[in-house]
Amino acid sequence: MLDIKLIRENPEFVKQGIANKNEKDRVDELLQLDKQRRDFIARADELKSKRNTVSQQVGQMKKSGQDATEIIAEMKRVGDEIAEYDNKLRSTEEEIDTILRYIPNLPHSSVPVGKTAEENIEVKRWLPDGFKFENDFKQIDHVELGKKLNILDFERGAKISGSGFPLYKGKGATLERSLINFMLDYHLQNHNYSEIFPPFLVNKESMRGTGQLPKMEEDMYHIEKDGLYPIPTAEVPVTNIHRDEILSEKDLPVKYVGYSACFRREAGSYGKESKGFLRVHQFNKVEMVKFVKPETSYDELELLVKDAEDILQALNIPYRILMLCTGDLSFSAAKCYDIETWSPAENKWLEASSCSNFEDFQARRSGIRFRNEQTKKPEFVHTLNGSGLATSRLMVSLLENYQTPEGKVIVPKILHKYTGFNVIE
RNA sequence: GGAGAGGUGGGUGAGUGGCUGAAACCAACGGUUUGCUAAACCGUCGUACUGUGUAAAGCGGUACCGAGGGUUCGAAUCCCUCCCUCUCCGCCA
Structure with a gap:
């Protein structure tokens, strides 16, 4: 498997290597998904961070006998939202993984370019x-x-x-x-x-x-x-x-x-x-x-x-x-x-x-x-x-x-x- | 095939709902001490993703306690499924 970072940073180099191996590349599609993936991660992580801090507060409120019903209800909604992003993220990652696993290793620079x-x-x-x-x-x-x-x-x-x-x-x-x-x-x-x-x-x-x-x-x-x-x-x-x-x-x-x-x-x-x-x-x-x-x-x-x-x-x-x-x-x-x-x-x-x-x-x-x-x-x-x-x-x-x-x-x-x-x- | 026990960081091993990314010990690494070695003492010590840095460093966030689901505002901890390891019994090479 190639490093996704390598592909992200040197897409043309990777495409050339794949072409030299007589394989078709799906690099552009991959990069698109990669971008999407990071976007989902950012959104989900932000919400998770919020949930973590608020959940701690809930614990403290309960301990001191305060009413947390409203916050809990809100966090439930946040939880649903997180689940949504996590699902999208998962299917994106599966697509990425599938593409990535079908990408061949790149030939070393000392290898002669040839078809057969x-x-x-x-x-x-x-x-x-x-x-x-x-x-x-x-x-x-x-x-x-x-x-x-x-x-x-x-x-x-x-x-x-x-x-x-x-x-x-x-x-x-x-x-x-x-x-x-x-x-x-x-x-x-x-x-x-x-x-x-x-x-x-x-x-x-x-x-x-x-x-x-x-x-x-x-x-x-x-x-x-x-x-x-x-x-x-x-x-x-x-x-x-x-x-x-x-x-x-x-x-x-x-x-x-x-x-x-x-x-x-x-x-x-x-x-x-x-x-x-x-x-x-x-x-x-x-x-x-x-x-x-x-x-x-x-x-x-x-x-x-x-x-x-x-x-x-x-x-x-x-x-x-x-x-x-x-x-x-x-x-x-x-x-x-x-x-x-x-x-x-x-x-x-x-x-x-x-x-x-x-x-x-x-x-x-x-x-x-x-x-x-x-x-x-x-x-x-x-x-x-x-x-x-x-x-x-x-x-x-x-x-x-x-x-x-x-x-x-x-x-x-x-x-x-x-x-x-x-x-x- | 039947019965039981268990899977936590490099290792041993604590931990039954929030103060635990995780005690303690060992190993490792850095240092102090030392003629040298050892001992002792102090310190550091998981991984991945992601954000921010020109980059390294750093800093922030998220996830991970066999795997995958579920319950919950919140799970190493409760529930379900699966996988694996170990012990005993049976069968067999």
Whole structure:
């Protein structure tokens, strides 16, 4: 959520930012309502003030045995008037809130302006030693490979749950679990995060806090009976850990890493890119979340990307980093880097991580603050998160890049101690 | 699922209609004292909105004692609904 004061004071700046995100703005309407709101507040407060003083007098009069009937009658009328203004105020505030919650975060000034993913900028490419895009043999894709090696079973996954619910078997299951453990351990040991194992179902307030609701409602699973949502990412529960809290400045930055299963409806995206792991309803992800002081958040974003990169370098998987343009940024993000790993069989890059700075957008929505030691005042923290990483796309790149001409898959060396085997055949 | 207890400021915890935005204690912060540390003593110490300041500070107003309604001239305090936590019993992983 944006600060209404920012909008009030810099409406043109805000409109431009929204336009750059390809969204329509309702800023003028909002400012109109804002004005109305303050007017109602002024009137209601004045009357309340009157009521408070007079009510005290009534108390004293009664104590000293005087007759207060007339004053009481008048205050009753004042009370009715107050109620009227309060009602108007409430509906105005509801309108404001609705508009405000649909306004996206503004892009940071360093983000390139652009309409679509075409205009994202590749800022880095990392390839393992001796890597070639054109290999000596034709790699088969992960679906076929998984079937041949009997480690992935998308058909049976579909039988059990529906398409997009992968079933891992045997060494495939072990490899998946090993990847998760490796990534968690790596971040804990080398990047100084503390581990969280969050709930996978969250309430509405949590979904609102991180910005999934109300805009993305269609993309979320929803358990109506209990009012709970299966999480689309661990970002939701982990960021909400500190909802409505005031952290102390000396504890910042707070850095969490946690594993969760992630659930996404992916409404309307059938057909395209939906083969195997490319688009699934349930996947596994290790997520990093940071709560930081505002002035450090862009440095922290770079470090976050570096933390995710380290995993890929340790696994020796080719990747590139994109800086997303304004039009491709998500609703809550001010700046975002995507990390894409190479898939030889698909002959393209696959998004395996997304590292974003939300500045104070989520913090304002969910009331996450810290006490500034200088001013002693609470301020909103900046929140960031990044996948470190999602296993589904990573698994595609891993299986394909590590396959041999004979159709075996070599297990990356760093995973051996987790898997207990070195090859899948 | 059944029965009961309870939700007050950073924490503990008082407070059953006006003198309570809220005692007391702890923590925190500032200071005095001190060779240093500790102790002791003094002081400060909620948040949001809003008005007035060029702005910071300040000052004024309003609201907030789990949430939302209600009663009343006036509600932390009385009534209703909901949420949450805890204890006991039952069931179950």
